[in-house]
Amino acid sequence: MLGYAFMGKAHSNAFKKIAYITWPPPLLPRLVGIAGRNEQAVTEAAQRYGYGYATTDWQRLVADDSIGLFDNGGPNALHAEPTIAAAEAGKHVICEKPLGRDAAESFEIWQRVAATGVKHLCAFNYRFVPAVRLAREMIDAGELGEIRHFRGRYLQDWGDDASLDTWRFQPDEAGSGALGDLGTHVVDLARFLAGEVSSVSGFVKTFLPGRKVDDALEAAVEFQSGAVGTLEATRLALGRRNAFQWEINGSRGSLAFDMERLNELQVFRADGDRARGFKTVLVSETSHPFWEYWWPPGHIIGWGDTFVHELHHMLRAIAEDTEVGPYAATFEDGYRAAEICDAIVRSGENGRREQISFRTL
Amino acid sequence: MLGYAFMGKAHSNAFKKIAYITWPPPLLPRLVGIAGRNEQAVTEAAQRYGYGYATTDWQRLVADDSIGLFDNGGPNALHAEPTIAAAEAGKHVICEKPLGRDAAESFEIWQRVAATGVKHLCAFNYRFVPAVRLAREMIDAGELGEIRHFRGRYLQDWGDDASLDTWRFQPDEAGSGALGDLGTHVVDLARFLAGEVSSVSGFVKTFLPGRKVDDALEAAVEFQSGAVGTLEATRLALGRRNAFQWEINGSRGSLAFDMERLNELQVFRADGDRARGFKTVLVSETSHPFWEYWWPPGHIIGWGDTFVHELHHMLRAIAEDTEVGPYAATFEDGYRAAEICDAIVRSGENGRREQISFRTL
């Protein structure tokens, strides 16, 4: 594991829960080592989560032959080099989103990692929310018909403090602000649910004086399928704590979601029932995605549990040598999200609708 | 009254209720005459609502000296000529939205009517929803601080029927589809709540084969204040019947609204309360806008009642010779909304962000 803070905690917790919640686990994770910049903090993290050792030098992890999976939960500036090095050392790799700080860096990570033949997963964990997976399954099954609209917005408010100066607010370390942090999630689920993006028209925006990264983004979007909608993200929507809200309208029904109520999916079916409306579906039935691992219906899970599903998926892909995609995001998905985010920035700068084209290997 | 259908019914109902709900009324409306294209239908409407006479010739209304207020609820193609003629005959005028079928026609209506000196109101009735007025009052009082975001979307689903062929689907009669019908409402409340728009980047979209007007619009928007957001409207969001939803985020709080629950306003205040969250405010207190006319708190009003407030406002402006704006939309507001809508169309065509500039008299 690289990183012991927010993502380090989330991933470590998931690895530990996989061992008994997803029973039997595809592989039994052993927490070999953890790396981080602050020696005291990384030492405490190793003790807390039960890693075999702590180190301030991530290269030690790369060089450790007993490690089969390298999980990069470090700051964005530390995504490329360690991830590539680990893959080139033959380890399967997980990398937190955004994959790189921009499309070019993301492409390079994908390209070099793909060349090694290891499994790679970009940790867009919201694909592993049961309600999101259920949505995808319904769409794949044609239950929404032809998709016409996707509107996604990720609203938080913790950015409303000009004194914040963690790495997330340093352009060199983060690459961008709300764009890479929240906007990539919106883009990823847009692609996951509504298909590939073909154009964006919009911009990023910085509100707070002295802030060096963007606070928000706004864009109109077109999909290859002909669907249209909007993409938004902001750290300045006061009162919204983790409101990743999206709605998708098709020719046979609609779905809506809010991450603050992540156990619920709003479902409308154009089935002619006189009692017509959106259902509030508590996604916790035995027949629902991932629910075989959990509790009786109605006993909800938490945000942290989405990582259990995600890392379990990766372990199974390794154990069974199956594809990481399409249910999980690969590094190609990480790169494509970056390409779309960069296009929003360019659109803001040049005032033009940006057609999206993706590089291939 | 010109028009006996949807808007004719809504306006007639309002004129009748003003007489006793808003007591004492500023002026006691007398329903002199009603005009419409179908003789049988307009005759029945006159009988139903109590108009003195029915006519298939709107010029008769214009020529009738006993009429002091001309209310145009006809199809869009019939907005310009009768409204201008009535104003030039010295009558105060109300015209349904959109004012004209495009910015040029809207400007002409405004210009020629303004030249007569009569009162003019463009019937953006959603300004007269109590929750919307309360929102405006809170914003004016600084309770939201500096506005950072406005995101508005008007979602309906009745357009999902390719066989529809009323005047609303004829380009000549309607001018546009979802844009003029729903999009103008979004633009008007954006301006009413977040201030003047400075640019739009987006497009309109037609989904249904054979449909001659747009089904939807999507745009990223900037305001003169620096606020940013999105504007959307569609007639194809299955499951949404009248979901004009908007959210506004400021530096001190946020507000959110859904027309399907028009008696409620969601209010977030950044006041440091440990119990932090959006309040669901039932806008029905004695101290709330327009509530002096209605029932005890919690006894909600309906969509039709917004017209009571709007037309009462117009009658008072006439009786007391006060300004129609800024709480009601004037024809200038009607023109400006059209200018912004046209810019969205142009942006879609030329792929560029459109800076908005308004003509003045």
Added chain:
Amino acid sequence: MLGYAFMGKAHSNAFKKIAYITWPPPLLPRLVGIAGRNEQAVTEAAQRYGYGYATTDWQRLVADDSIGLFDNGGPNALHAEPTIAAAEAGKHVICEKPLGRDAAESFEIWQRVAATGVKHLCAFNYRFVPAVRLAREMIDAGELGEIRHFRGRYLQDWGDDASLDTWRFQPDEAGSGALGDLGTHVVDLARFLAGEVSSVSGFVKTFLPGRKVDDALEAAVEFQSGAVGTLEATRLALGRRNAFQWEINGSRGSLAFDMERLNELQVFRADGDRARGFKTVLVSETSHPFWEYWWPPGHIIGWGDTFVHELHHMLRAIAEDTEVGPYAATFEDGYRAAEICDAIVRSGENGRREQISFRTL
């Protein structure tokens, strides 16, 4: 009309709207006269609503042969005598709820009015909320299966003011407090939706020092069908303005409702759909009860409009000589609600479950 205050306004508004909203109306109401205790107020009310004359002597209305329908919206103590007198003078009668101040008075009103052969309606207007009628239709059609539970609670908070001293707080004038005002509504809809009540176990409660009527009631209830549940009402639930909430569970589905969102019905069907949950049904479709009179779907109605439906029902019963029940409450329903309310009081006093038995004519 007897009464010019809250109920006088609600009924007068309804009579005026029936004339054009329910087109063609079964009878065209003519507002002949209005009676009330305060001469100035009743005179103004006559002018405001267009009654032919005002009087402080309700006997004048009773003696007026041009009046065919006597509508009693006066205080509870004025329900019995004028209503009976009007009926005995051959007029059809409407009486606000509670019918009498207790079961004995209510029975007498029913008995004496029934003996005259006129039509009688006890104004439990919530039976005329579209969502409530839709619920009844669904239950009648077997869509809920066998009913197992009804839980109803009417929560308001305006009673939290010890200085209130209108007639509603005088035992002689009101008969009771929350019981007659709110509890009767709960009892009436319990009977309307879940069938006849067989027993109650509970009590009334007064919280505020010096208050002479009850503030709240709480009861466990059994129905003749075997269904069970609770009945509650209070004027001291801070934050609840008009929250008449009920839920009904059957062997095939469930329904839930809140009067603060009176246009919505929550519907659960046990139909095996993997997407399982309550639908939020906006009761505003062309196929929904009463909606033929109103607006396009999603354009909601208000609390006051329930009276339009109720009084229209009465006019049609008169015009067509049809039964007032079972969709409207007759005076027998008014009496039965009182019998059940009295039983709750007795249960509170004697600490026993009270079996309900009803007197018949």
Added chain:
Amino acid sequence: MLGYAFMGKAHSNAFKKIAYITWPPPLLPRLVGIAGRNEQAVTEAAQRYGYGYATTDWQRLVADDSIGLFDNGGPNALHAEPTIAAAEAGKHVICEKPLGRDAAESFEIWQRVAATGVKHLCAFNYRFVPAVRLAREMIDAGELGEIRHFRGRYLQDWGDDASLDTWRFQPDEAGSGALGDLGTHVVDLARFLAGEVSSVSGFVKTFLPGRKVDDALEAAVEFQSGAVGTLEATRLALGRRNAFQWEINGSRGSLAFDMERLNELQVFRADGDRARGFKTVLVSETSHPFWEYWWPPGHIIGWGDTFVHELHHMLRAIAEDTEVGPYAATFEDGYRAAEICDAIVRSGENGRREQISFRTL
């Protein structure tokens, strides 16, 4: 650990998470042994959760001197004997709810365990939902003023299957049906939030043919403080999966809650704000109960995490030799809940309001 099924899983998961989520933990749990009736199942559970050994003989756990805390998650009929034996062997004890199958058995467990001087906790885990604890803190701080109403209902629907025949439907093993399973939770939170109960009037009810335990209970309740309300529980509310809903009204405000949205608390403050209404508080702020252990605000936790808080509380009580109550339920609380539940049964049988009196040691 005694029990490997639903509660065994929930408790085991909690012990494992405590070790790193609540950092540093007050005591580091070591999972010594697990007992259960089915040898294969208990063996697999030991392997799955990492218990040192598995046994079909709970007496082995009692006899094991290396065990300091005995956690009884077995069926109700197995609560008394093992729990008492473990306590008498000097182990601290946790016992799932209901403590015993009736008040007499519950009293005996309490009495005999209390006599040993060990720590005892009855696992009413819903006291450890952050929103519930926040409610308690607000009430304790006087933020609700004097409590007037508590209405609690626990609605599930899984019982609607006549073929179910697990121990939960055997009177000998379970003691009761919905009463002990769900009703005790309602009673416990009623006492936790509104204070001690003084009387109940109600009954239990069995709907399904052949079912030997109750399906539902309904009661009106009085509290020693003078507050009044209702208590309900059912396994037959179709569409409700885990809807433990309660509302509490005081003289200064109100709170409302639904376990299906366990991260949210509805808060109304009578503070005179013109924007008046219930706040939807996402209980996930740094300043909120238990949140120091978790994620950034808005990143919700799950049902299973309530056990982390509960068992952590017990470990801390042991480590620091502090009281288990009042935030956790002791065996006295377990007994008192049983006394109230028994009173509801008696009230149903004898048709009388039952005054509650509690035995003391």
